[in-house]
Amino acid sequence: MKIALLGYGKMGKVIEKLALDRGHTIVFKSTADTSEGNFEAADVAIEFSAPEAAVDNISKALKAEIPVVSGTTGWLNKYDEMVKLCENRNGSFITASNFSVGVNLFFSINEYAAKLMAPWKEYDVSVEEIHHTEKKDAPSGTAISIAESILKHSEKQDWKLNSSEENNLKITAKREEDVKGTHTVSYISSIDTISLEHVAHSREGFAKGAILAAEFLKDKNGVFTMKDVLGI
Numbered sequence: 001m002k003i004a005l006l007g008y009g010k011m012g013k014v015i016e017k018l019a020l021d022r023g024h025t026i027v028f029k030s031t032a033d034t035s036e037g038n039f040e041a042a043d044v045a046i047e048f049s050a051p052e053a054a055v056d057n058i059s060k061a062l063k064a065e066i067p068v069v070s071g072t073t074g075w076l077n078k079y080d081e082m083v084k085l086c087e088n089r090n091g092s093f094i095t096a097s098n099f100s101v102g103v104n105l106f107f108s109i110n111e112y113a114a115k116l117m118a119p120w121k122e123y124d125v126s127v128e129e130i131h132h133t134e135k136k137d138a139p140s141g142t143a144i145s146i147a148e149s150i151l152k153h154s155e156k157q158d159w160k161l162n163s164s165e166e167n168n169l170k171i172t173a174k175r176e177e178d179v180k181g182t183h184t185v186s187y188i189s190s191i192d193t194i195s196l197e198h199v200a201h202s203r204e205g206f207a208k209g210a211i212l213a214a215e216f217l218k219d220k221n222g223v224f225t226m227k228d229v230l231g232i
Contacts, residue, residue: 001024001025001043001044001214001215001218002024002025002027002041002042002043002044003015003019003024003025003026003027003042003043003044003045003046003214004026004027004028004029004030004037004039004042004044004045004046004061004066005026005028005029005030005045005046005048006030006045006046006047006048006049006057006060006061006068007030007031007047007048007049007050007053007057007072008029008030008031009031009048009049010203011048011071011203011206011207012029012046012048014203014204014206014207015046015048015207015210015211016029017207018204018207018208018211019211022211024211027039027041027042028041028042032049032050032053039060039064039066040064040066042066043066043067043218044066044067044068044069044214044217044218045057045061045066045067045068045069046068046069046071046210046211046214047061047068047069047070047071047072048070048071048072048210049072050072050136051072051073051074051075051136051137052075053072054070054072054074054075055075055078055081055082057070057072058070058082058085058093058095059082059085061091062082062085062086062089062091062093063085063089065089065091066091067091067092067093067214067217067218067220068091068092068093068094068217069093069094069095069099069210069213069214069217070093070094070095070096071095071096071098071099071206071210072095073097073137073140073141073142074136074137074141076095076141079095082095083223086222086223087223090221091221092217092220092221092222092223092224093217093222093223093224094213094216094217094223094224094225094226094228094229096209096213096225096226097140097141097142097144097145098141098142098145098181098206098209099206099207099208099209099210099212099213099226100200100205100206100208100209101205101208101209101212101230102198102200102205103142103181103183103198103200103205103209104209104226104227104230104232105230105232106146106183106196106198107145107146107149108232109196110146110149110150110185110196111149111150111152111153113185113187113194113196114149114150114152114153114154115153117153117187117194118153118154120189121155122189122190122191123187123188123189123194124187124188124189125150125154125156125169125185125186125187125188126169126170126171126172126185126186126188127139127143127146127147127150127159127169127170127171127172127183127184127185127186128143128171128172128173128174128182128183128184128186129142129143129171129172129173129174129181129182129183129184130173130174130175130176130179130181130182131173131174131175131176131179131180131181131182132175132176132177132178132179132180133175133176133177135175138161138173138175139159139161139171139173140173140181140183142181142183143171143173143183144159144171146183146185147159147169147171150169150185151169154169155167156168156169159171161173180200180201180202180203181198181199181200182197182198182199182200183197183198184196184197184198185197209226209229212229212230213226213229216228216229
């Protein structure tokens with residue numbers, strides 16, 4: 001499979017290494033300032049850039065009729081616009097707040113736990129995320145996805161960043177040196193605490209999942225999710 005990398009930072013470099021190990025070819029790669037290769041030769045594009053660049057990158061791929069996998073977060077106010085463009089171009093598209101297989105399993109476990117905990121009002125639920133100091137958006141897209149699944153089964157109205165309000169789910173965002181990504185869901189009562197946690201040890205999990213998504217997306221049409229990729 002011929003891959004275009006839209007965004008060639010730390011994640012892009014890890015994706016490149018794993019893709020080559022899996023027998024794929026990198027035909028194009030770009031950063032905010034430079035690009036090299038032949039974009040039109042790509043079978044699929046994998047996009048890990050920055051929130052301000054994501055929409056342009058995704059649009060570029062869809063308009064060129066190249067399936068696109070996007071792992072950039074912080075741009076989802078334009079999501080419906082990208083879905084419409086995908087449909088108009090009869091293209092194919094996957095975006096996810098996190099492509100890690102483990103995190104996507106965690107998403108399903110989290111939602112199941114939220115259903116179980118819903119009747120037990122004495123437990124107050126919160127979400128904490130910790131990432132490296134270079135991460136620009138807060139809270140993380142993964143934390144938002146976790147919170148939204150909990151809210152489906154909760155009387156709370158919305159999530160709030162670093163704010164404890166009775167009708168809102170608190171998300172705490174922390175930035176620390178060289179943290180790949182830690183997400184913790186805590187149910188706390190006066191009697192005990194129940195916690196679910198996912199800790200990423202390297203970026204390879206995110207990269208592998210993005211490549212799996214790209215392999216899934218090739219030769220398909222439509223808008224998909226990681227649940228489709230993993231069959232969960």
